Structure formats: structure tokens, C-alpha cells
Amino acid sequence: KQEVTQIPAALSVPEGENLVLNCSFTDSAIYNLQWFRQDPGKGLTSLLLIQSSQREQTSGRLNASLDKSSGRSTLYIAASQPGDSATYLCAGDNYGQNFVFGPGTRLSVLP
Amino acid sequence: NAGVMQNPRHLVRRRGQEARLRCSPMKGHSHVYWYRQLPEEGLKFMVYLQKENIIDESGMPKERFSAEFPKEGPSILRIQQVVRGDSAAYFCASSPGRGYEAFFGQGTRLTVV
Numbered sequence: 001k002q003e004v005t006q007i008p009a010a011l012s013v014p015e016g017e018n019l020v021l022n023c024s025f026t027d028s029a030i031y032n033l034q035w036f037r038q039d040p041g042k043g044l045t046s047l048l049l050i051q052s053s054q055r056e057q058t059s060g061r062l063n064a065s066l067d068k069s070s071g072r073s074t075l076y077i078a079a080s081q082p083g084d085s086a087t088y089l090c091a092g093d094n095y096g097q098n099f100v101f102g103p104g105t106r107l108s109v110l111p
Numbered sequence: 112n113a114g115v116m117q118n119p120r121h122l123v124r125r126r127g128q129e130a131r132l133r134c135s136p137m138k139g140h141s142h143v144y145w146y147r148q149l150p151e152e153g154l155k156f157m158v159y160l161q162k163e164n165i166i167d168e169s170g171m172p173k174e175r176f177s178a179e180f181p182k183e184g185p186s187i188l189r190i191q192q193v194v195r196g197d198s199a200a201y202f203c204a205s206s207p208g209r210g211y212e213a214f215f216g217q218g219t220r221l222t223v224v
Binding site: 031032044045091098101 | 167210214216217
């Protein structure tokens, strides 16, 4: 049974810092790994999808990597801004059957 | 191309009533997933559907809950005889196929009073 954990649970940083969010999963048979952002009381916004054959994806100030052998993914946010404040969720996709979500990292970027 | 549309956004039901939650996937998407997020908890998978078929309902409670995705129209998550413990945010996601990027709706927040 796939289990996903995220460290840290919460993070508070000053504006401009680079930061790393960590995601670990127990089953290396994971197919895709997707990172989402959730603002309070809102839905999920897809940030990056790392497909099975890929090892990383980049979008603007975001970079996500996937290492199936170690069961880890990281989300790197460069030059953080107050608008980046949200909960960040990673989810492992068992070949489209369903996503298993981690509990999230609650990020606060202070101006 | 509109995103995944869920309605209503907020739904209040008294104990024992029925709740119907609707999800219209993105255009061209034939795969729909439902998730539940209980207060202060993570998202839990409920059911995965393709048009007219339930592919995986392993996360769905055995009683009172049902889901469908008809040939025409939105996907429906139906909760019969709601109880206070059903109060949660219910999210729908869609994708064009297995292994593709999933996009989520804004959710329906169900409150049972």
C-alpha cells in the first residue's frame, strides 16, 4: 500500500529565500509524481507533473525532481515571494488508478 | 477551455437528507476522480470513473455513497442519509487518460447540520 509523507509539516521563511520541500513514498512502483498547491478554502492547483520516464520538471521558479530508487521527490522554490504562501501537496500516481496524497507542507513566506 | 467545474460550491444538508455533488470534467477529459478532504486531514481517494464505468471504488464507503459518470452530463457523487461525519470538502479531478496530469475543481464543501 502506497504511503506518502512530507517534510517539513510547516515552514516559515523570509521573502527571497530559496527553499526545498520534501516528499517520500513507500512504493517505488509509483508511475507519476505530481505537485499541487492548495490555498485556504480553495481547490488544488497543479504545479508540476513528473512522468514515469522523467527525473525532473521545471516551471518558472519551481523545480521538482523524482528519484524512484530512493522513494523521494523534492520541490525547489527559488526566490520565494509572499504569494507563494500556501499548502504544498505531493501525490503519487499508481498508473492512473488513483493519487495517494501526502499530508502537505504549509508554507508561509514573510514580507 | 474551462477548468473542472464543481457545483454547488457549498452545500448544507440536515442529517438524513441526500447530498448530490456534481463535477463537469475539462473538455476532452474522460477520466474523473473523486477525493474527500476531512477537516485538518489530507485528501483521500474515493472513486475513479470513466464514461459509464466505475474503474476503482476502493476508497468509497460501502454504504450510503455512490458515484456515476453517465455518457452525457456531469459525474455525480451521491451521499444518502448524510451524517455529521460526512461534513468535508469533496474534490473532483479529471484527466484525459491514465497517467496524464490531473486537474482539480474548486471543491464542494458539504456541511451536515
